[in-house]
Amino acid sequence: MALSICVAQLNPTVGDWQGNLAQALAAAAHAHAQGHSLLVFPELFLTGYAAGDLYARPRFLHDAAQALQQLQEASTQWPSLHILISHVEALDPQTPLPPDTSTLPPASQVVSLLREGQRLGAWRKQTLPNEGAFDEKRYFLSGIHHHGQPDPVIEIAGMRLGILVCADAWKAEPAARAKAAGAQALLALNASPFTHDKPAARLRMARARTQETGLPLLYANLLGGQDELVFDGHSFAMQANGQTAGHAPAFEECLWPLRLAAGPDGLQWLSENDASGPISESSANSPDALRHHATWHALTLATRDYVRKNGFSHVLLGLSGGLDSALVLAIAVDALGADRVHAIMMPSPYTASISVDDAREMVQRLGVRYDEISIRETFEGFKHSLAPLFAGRAEDATEENLQARIRGVMLMAISNKFGGLLLTTSNKSEVAMGYSTLYGDSCGGFAPLKDIFKSEAFALARWRNGHTFGLGPANPIPERIITRPPSAELRENQTDQDSLPPYEMLDAIVRLRMQEEHSAEQIIAAGYPAERVAQVFKLLRISEYKRQQSAPGPKLSARSFGRDWRYPITNRYRD
Structure with a gap:
């Protein structure tokens, strides 16, 4: 017996409740018509990711709850379809403060399982990234601090599936916790922005989790542009042995079908309508x-x-x-x-x-x-x-x-x-x-x-x-x-x-300064002329x-001029 799953690799818009909900309803209708038992949405699909201080506005959180309620009520149309949806949820003001915390954040990230008008369970994101483009600790309370948080495991068609939300998958502990609670496979819901090194990094991360737990993993990623962030989709499934089983296309919307079935060594992925076969880390292309x-x-x-x-x-x-x-x-x-x-x-x-x-x-x-x-x-x-x-x-x-x-x-x-x-x-x-x-x-x-x-x-x-x-x-x-x-x-x-300086030299010096945080002395030691390094450092500073008055643009590198670069204008420090 196999569990038929549909991954909704779709493109939401921050705060567009009706538009995002319409996409979710259409995806659910499609999944039901195709006979799928589980529909998986990426991280924060209903709200859109990177909503900033909107997460702190009570009306925004109220509207998020209303959108979830509408999806829950609509789920009565699709008997036997389970819907795994990520959203924000306002915190109860009586929630106890975590240790070493002076104020309570306004919300938490929640994954809800819906079926036939019922909310069968809710699980909160545990690992909150707080670097570069991410500042989730400003807005969310980790599920680790929620008393009575259930084990992050759902059961569908006799299969127990562990839930990870984006950064949870990048740490060993949440996956280990899911396995200890009886998970037979891992579902990772993500809003992972694209950078040049990110596709390979995701594969390395997924392979580490599968090798540590011995469980297959599904990586469902968001799609679309949101100000300077670009979400590339490229969802994939990885077997317990670390081999990729298939993937959805990059930079395209899709409803990607796949199945999870029992094999001789546990559960394994059977990919349907794969975008282009297993993800290859080597290619005939340069x-x-x-x-x-x-x-x-x-x-x-x-x-x-x-x-x-x-x-x-x-x-x-x-x-x-x-x-x-x-x-x-x-x-x-x-x-x-x-x-x-x-x-x-x-x-x-x-x-x-x-x-x-x-x-x-x-x-x-x-x-x-x-x-x-x-x-x-x-x-x-x-x-x-x-x-x-x-x-x-x-x-x-x-x-x-x-x-x-x-x-x-x-x-x-x-x-x-x-x-x-x-x-x-x-x-x-x-x-x-x-x-x-x-x-x-x-x-x-x-x-x-x-x-x-x-x-x-x-x-x-x-x-x-x-x-x-x-x-x-x-x-x-x-x-x-x-x-x-x-x-x-x-x-x-x-x-x-x-x-x-010549652009090849200029770009190399700026890369070393931005990406590697190298000092002028280190860059000079690497072979670049001292006068050129001094020129670049001065122009970069002044x-x-x-x-800080420039237009936003898409972030493609590990460190870009935007959320990743936060230097003061008034600054006499020299290095």
């Missing part, structure tokens, strides 16, 4: 190609969801004829379609004719709406107005920044008039160094490249030009855009390397005020 593939799909999903979930009809961006704006344009078209993208070229006296030519060629390839607005007269008008005040002073970065700010004003005016979301094109290298103009080219509501180093952007552009399956038009970026030396084109014969 590691770089696999990374670029995942990066591109993460960027398009994040951009699409930010636009859709925030109610924008279309996007616009300033096209310069350079790499970053070209890459953002290609991402936007793949994410939304050409009919929802507006590119605007704003040449100045310093814009090269080949920049305009390359911009025109790219928009022709992609078929997006395109407009050109010269800023020459506006720029001269500003200089004329400021001439009395600037008399006797040579032109410098002030006049360069004026051009960027004129473009920012024009783009924001178009955004205001027509209601589109302005995408900013700054990459991680520029964000790190403050190599942008505040209220100029940094204008915008979303920054797709915020966690993409410039050196990575070149490789990503080449990858996109060589891949079309499931994406937009082929070869979207003209070759000259990729091969030309990068330039802001704000003065004659300008290149980025007039102001910055640009904090710009970063």
Whole structure:
């Protein structure tokens, strides 16, 4: 006999009770029609994950309870279907304070099992992450501190299944506790954001739990973009021996069926309609190609969801004829379609004719709406107005920044008039160094490249030009855009390397500083020139005020500029 399970790898929106509930009801109807006995939702599906201080609002918690009640009542429509759903639940004010705690958090994370109008049980998340993008201890009380918390085990069709909620699976104790309570398999409900190293890390984690417990494990993950977080789905099942049995697709919604059956050595997974067979940790594709593939799909999903979930009809961006704006344009078209993208070229006296030519060629390839607005007269008008005040002073970065700010004003005016979301094109290298103009080219509501180093952007552009399956038009970026030396084109014969180290060196130094927390001395000892290290450290430090005013962008690395980077603006510390 086998237990038929459906994993609802779906894309909720924070606070969209009716939309999330509608998805849950549709998934339950599908699961019942297909004869499944258990429907599993990822972590905090009903509320959406990363709701921040909404978790502390009594009305939000009340509405969460109402949504759960509606799902519970609707479950009478699907006899014999068990629904495992994760949600938030307000704490009873009389709950005893945990040791070494002065205030009670407002809620706890709960997993409820529903069937035929009944709530058969409720289990609370035990391990609360509190680093990087996570601050769950601010909002939730661990299930460890709930008196009378039942063993995290459910029984369906004679099979005993242990429940783990995301971070619970990354520790040995919750899985061991479930096994000690009689679990024969583990169900891990997750809202695990994507980073480049996360898929492999999840497999390592799952393999550790299966080897420690001797139990098979199901990893059900959330999907979708939520501000700077990107949830990639990629749910999977792992046998007790640590071998993957199958997986759902990455970066796609699905209702993934699989079965749990008795085998000669205990329960084992039988995957149905697997996305592409067992997850392979080696591939005929190169590691770089696999990374670029995942990066591109993460960027398009994040951009699409930010636009859709925030109610924008279309996007616009300033096209310069350079790499970053070209890459953002290609991402936007793949994410939304050409009919929802507006590119605007704003040449100045310093814009090269080949920049305009390359911009025109790219928009022709992609078929997006395109407009050109010269800023020459506006720029001269500003200089004329400021001439009395600037008399006797040579032109410098002030006049360069004026051009960027004129473009920012024009783009924001178009955004205001027509209601589109302005995408900013700054990459991680520029964000790190403050190599942008505040209220100029940094204008915008979303920054797709915020966690993409410039050196990575070149490789990503080449990858996109060589891949079309499931994406937009082929070869979207003209070759000259990729091969030309990068330039802001704000003065004659300008290149980025007039102001910055070569990008390969710059990006390596920033990685060592951000990811490894290396000191200047350690980085110099690794072979980087002392003067370049000092330059990067100084620019990184003094640009904090710009970063704290920058648009959000998708987090793809282990440490990005956003929730992971929390340095003060006023800061005299030097290391």
